[in-house]
Amino acid sequence: VVMFRDMAKKVLARDHSPNRVNIYEIMSKPVISVDPDMDVRYCARLFDRFGLSRAPVLEHQKIIGLVSYTDIVLKGFASELG
Structure with a gap:
């Protein structure tokens, strides 16, 4: 990336x-990708461990999107409030 x-x-x-x-x-x-079904908390830990700000989302070895730390934070707040 x-x-x-x-x-x-x-x-x-x-x-x-x-x-x-x-x-x-x-x-x-290294190129680090995430699975679309990955738990948001695990993804946040992965980002923290490797100093990532975003990563490609792969499904069947094809990029289907991009997830960012902002996406993770917003999803975390939404789940806490919802």
Whole structure:
């Protein structure tokens, strides 16, 4: 997964030319994905452990969405209130 933040920190801030940098060099590693049926609490712990802000959601090895820490927090508040 490559975020704008990755490009800013690992390319622009280091004064590298974007034309000379491979995606593999700046992408977040390891690639961590989540299952659509994963418990929200487990997903939050996974994000915390690996310092993630978002992750792809995979079903049958296809990306079906993207989940973010914001999504997790909102879902957690909704379940507490509901």
